[in-house]
Amino acid sequence: MELRQLRYFVAVATERNFSRAAEILHIAQPPLSRQIQQLEEELGVNLIDRSKRPLSLTEAGRFFFDQASQIMARLEHIRDQTQRIGKAQRERFVIGCVGSTLYGGMPDLVRRMRQRWPDLDIEIREMMSTEQVTALKERRIDLGFGRVRFNDREVERLTLREERLVVAFPKSHAKSTAKEPIGLCELEGESLIIYPSTPRPSFADETLNLLGEINVNPGHVEEVREIQTALGMVAAGAGLCIIPAASQRQRPDDVCYRMIADERATSPIIMSYRRNEAGGRIELIKQIIREMYADNPPWLQLSNVRLDALES
Amino acid sequence: MELRQLRYFVAVATERNFSRAAEILHIAQPPLSRQIQQLEEELGVNLIDRSKRPLSLTEAGRFFFDQASQIMARLEHIRDQTQRIGKAQRERFVIGCVGSTLYGGMPDLVRRMRQRWPDLDIEIREMMSTEQVTALKERRIDLGFGRVRFNDREVERLTLREERLVVAFPKSHAKSTAKEPIGLCELEGESLIIYPSTPRPSFADETLNLLGEINVNPGHVEEVREIQTALGMVAAGAGLCIIPAASQRQRPDDVCYRMIADERATSPIIMSYRRNEAGGRIELIKQIIREMYADNPPWLQLSNVRLDALES
DNA sequence: GAAATCTATACCTAGGAGGTATAATAGGAA
């Protein structure tokens, strides 16, 4: 698959006419036909229905067209951005984090970092905990905030706090109205929705481990890709879902939340970074986080803080 | 820019060594060097700092590496998906919608559509109102739900309802505690945050028009890309923001909402589709929407319904 | 400072992208 083929296919799909597309691309029509043929051959799928005029796209072609257009627009953007960064020569600092931290301390941390280092371009990129390890090693990010423990020689990790977990109930559920914390054993036999489905290991596995350790068997278990989908399914009555406490700010209208009684039912917030990193900005960031925790912000309410980890 | 160059650059960036990368790519080292040089030349930016070993990436290179890796992974995914769709030969129906409709009737509509047409693959794609027009014409989507009125010969549009607007206040704001609706004139001189910044025209312009028509001048006006950012800035005390009523389910903890008193302060929900579309699924979808509105669901509470539009 | 390791330059070869001419096919008019 070559970019040229994407470019050509988008032109043909837009024009629904090989000859006109060839004109626009400033090439002759036969090479254009051949490139499209090669693309279809490589994919093993017909993208264009040539049996009648004007041409139409097959379902696969329609999908490919949509995606190819997006890719091309994105590449255009990447080129511009790269040039801009190359010219500006400003230092960049990229933070990778799981979505739930955006409901916690992330926004404030970034705000404080921007204040401290006005000349630093700080970027946030949402990614799963496991992705953060490779992203750190490949230097795509400089700092990660995740929820899954892992070990890697090149990456140092630090548990900042343990966040309490809550159960999400559909409004219609019998147990949804009670206000007091719920025992994990009450989940026996309930349909459960877990996330994310990929990549493993993930928070989905932590959820299953949590129940497995105390021998509670949920009924039907369904895996979905992300928390939004999971809560949507809870709202639709498809089952219950266990999430970190801070995430219960989502969908307050159609989902009820109850804290889990067991104090050990927690999920950690883990900060990770490259070992032996030059520059030493990491130590200063730890200092900033210590200050933040000392202010006792609202998102910290439902956590067992482990500030000791920062005292190194 | 060619895909080959991205592939090569990712290999070099990962290995931090041209010779080893060349081995992995099964090519000789000199052609690899040349391809990277050409890439850098086209971008007009140095991506790799060659002045010392082991090689390191420049800031621009680091950014490009990150993006290029993502593009390649995405292309892989697109190839698989295209093949899967090509083999399955199932019909697809793609809906484009602005984010706020996901807090309204969209989820239920899709649920009902899946029920009605079990063999149809229904997909949802978030996109701005203006993007929907070109996406419809290029057949990337089959149905759009947006908020901005536009005219296009090939696209038919239908206003489903007019949703009331609310003002988002930071918790600290003097006017945030009152429960009764607020008059638009009270916004005189207040800092305002509007969204989305691109593409124009958008809800951001509607907001400004609304105030302009009654001669109310906000103080400082800031444009941000999306509603999440806008509400984040409201929470941080940077100003007020006008949003559709259904979106006030977001961030209930750190943002206060007050309905706007003026009954004409509304934003429409507009359904759009290709004129003269064969298949006639659109008429059946209108029927489904009529049924949904008849059930008077919670997200409909704050709207002036215009069911008459559906009676055609 | 010499050896080792690695990248850049010079030059050559061949695979394939693009061009031209033309055959095959679809769609419309009589």
Next chain:
DNA sequence: TTCCTATTATACCTCCTAGGTATAGATTTC
């Protein structure tokens, strides 16, 4: 149907350029 037009596919040729080899130049290490 049959002819005519518009459009795409096939055959074949040319030439650009990606990739190969040899080697010079640069950087690191001992």
